[in-house]
Amino acid sequence: MTQLLKVQNFTVSADGYGAGENQSFEHPFGDADPSEMFVWAGATASWPNRTDAGGSRGLDDYMTRDFHHNIGAEIMGRNKFSPHRGPWEDHSWRGWWGDEPPFHTPVFVMTHHPRPDFTLGDTSFHFVDDEPAAVLGRARGAAQGKDVRLGGGATTIREFLDADLVDTLHVAVHPGLTFGHGTRLWESPDELRDRFHLDVVPSPSGVVHHLFWRK
Amino acid sequence: MTQLLKVQNFTVSADGYGAGENQSFEHPFGDADPSEMFVWAGATASWPNRTDAGGSRGLDDYMTRDFHHNIGAEIMGRNKFSPHRGPWEDHSWRGWWGDEPPFHTPVFVMTHHPRPDFTLGDTSFHFVDDEPAAVLGRARGAAQGKDVRLGGGATTIREFLDADLVDTLHVAVHPGLTFGHGTRLWESPDELRDRFHLDVVPSPSGVVHHLFWRK
Numbered sequence: 469m470t471q472l473l474k475v476q477n478f479t480v481s482a483d484g485y486g487a488g489e490n491q492s493f494e495h496p497f498g499d500a501d502p503s504e505m506f507v508w509a510g511a512t513a514s515w516p517n518r519t520d521a522g523g524s525r526g527l528d529d530y531m532t533r534d535f536h537h538n539i540g541a542e543i544m545g546r547n548k549f550s551p552h553r554g555p556w557e558d559h560s561w562r563g564w565w566g567d568e569p570p571f572h573t574p575v576f577v578m579t580h581h582p583r584p585d586f587t588l589g590d591t592s593f594h595f596v597d598d599e600p601a602a603v604l605g606r607a608r609g610a611a612q613g614k615d616v617r618l619g620g621g622a623t624t625i626r627e628f629l630d631a632d633l634v635d636t637l638h639v640a641v642h643p644g645l646t647f648g649h650g651t652r653l654w655e656s657p658d659e660l661r662d663r664f665h666l667d668v669v670p671s672p673s674g675v676v677h678h679l680f681w682r683k
Numbered sequence: 684m685t686q687l688l689k690v691q692n693f694t695v696s697a698d699g700y701g702a703g704e705n706q707s708f709e710h711p712f713g714d715a716d717p718s719e720m721f722v723w724a725g726a727t728a729s730w731p732n733r734t735d736a737g738g739s740r741g742l743d744d745y746m747t748r749d750f751h752h753n754i755g756a757e758i759m760g761r762n763k764f765s766p767h768r769g770p771w772e773d774h775s776w777r778g779w780w781g782d783e784p785p786f787h788t789p790v791f792v793m794t795h796h797p798r799p800d801f802t803l804g805d806t807s808f809h810f811v812d813d814e815p816a817a818v819l820g821r822a823r824g825a826a827q828g829k830d831v832r833l834g835g836g837a838t839t840i841r842e843f844l845d846a847d848l849v850d851t852l853h854v855a856v857h858p859g860l861t862f863g864h865g866t867r868l869w870e871s872p873d874e875l876r877d878r879f880h881l882d883v884v885p886s887p888s889g890v891v892h893h894l895f896w897r898k
């Protein structure tokens with residue numbers, strides 16, 4: 469049975485940036501404002517951080533509730549895991565997500581500065597210094613037959629696209645935001661049309677969902 | 684935790700019919716041709732009857748792969764279960780779906796002509812002669828905290844809408860088909876706007892997904 473590598477709910481500005489410059493503890497998306505970027509997802513009933521019983525159940529909710537569908541592992545870049553750069557000064561940083569990270573699977577963090585694995589809730593973090601294909605091999609092994617989510621950021625997604633390892637991508641483009649600089653996924657979604665089918669689906673919420681699958 | 688009652692992947696003609704007249708063993712949808720109606724769903728990777736590894740993974744696939752998401756039971760009308768009318772002559776009819784029905788949960792069949800429950804694969808069929816609210820109560824109890832799917836047909840969905848028991852509906856409208864007669868869900872989706880939010884989402888495949896959720 470095929471184990472797909474999938475990008476899900478990755479949100480970019482109209483000019484293709486997944487985050488701004490100057491990432492820090494206070495600003496995980498750098499100069500970009502995540503509350504603006506993810507307003508489409510935060511309004512849905514299935515948004516993992518929702519604390520009340522409300523929320524929309526239209527198109528955008530199909531996207532957020534698909535997040536865990538048949539996913540057995542995640543791969544992320546170090547900058548999604550942490551604002552630190554270079555060797556770890558200590559191991560007290562355990563991600564942005566508190567004691568119950570929203571992944572609930574093994575997570576493989578790509579970094580040139582390995583550190584010991586650890587577990588938080590039902591999420592385990594594994595630090596790997598390897599090529600995309602090798603990391604994907606480890607993630608597939610940990611996923612127990614299920615698919616693997618490629619969690620980002622944009623630089624990490626680009627590495628896996630360049631290695632032709634991505635099977636499907638869902639990218640939400642926010643037409644009202646332009647960053648001009650930061651970490652960029654693309655200049656235009658049309659760059660991927662040679663290798664992927666593409667459904668372009670405007671949402672009533674304002675974002676435009678781009679759904680790619682391998683030709 | 685709320686247990687929703689959900690209509691999923693219900694397909695109607697441009698004039699709102701879920702099936703034609705003259706249902707029979709050979710023609711489960713009567714005069715309507717299911718291969719035309721469900722071409723949008725059959726093209727997707729997650730269509731339950733797919734036997735090869737292909738299929739699209741765009742918008743329509745989000746709809747078909749959501750079919751089992753958090754569903755713990757289904758309610759259907761007798762005409763979805765069987766082409767027979769009136770008292771059961773015998774109990775040899777066990778549904779249209781062969782030895783492995785695609786539900787994988789308890790299924791409650793609404794009929795004035797009860798018959799013994801039975802199990803096929805991991806689907807159990809229960810025959811109930813009761814009002815919508817009572818049937819929903821039984822289905823919720825069987826769903827073990829999960830949501831309940833309202834499987835149709837159109838007449839059954841109308842009964843639950845009239846009793847104001849439906850929380851979400853996904854109806855795919857096929858703009859290229861008009862039946863003129865049969866079992867009708869609506870004259871227009873606008874009839875439900877007083878009680879439901881509605882996202883109208885045209886798919887690149889040609890159908891128009893109507894996603895309703897309760898106000």
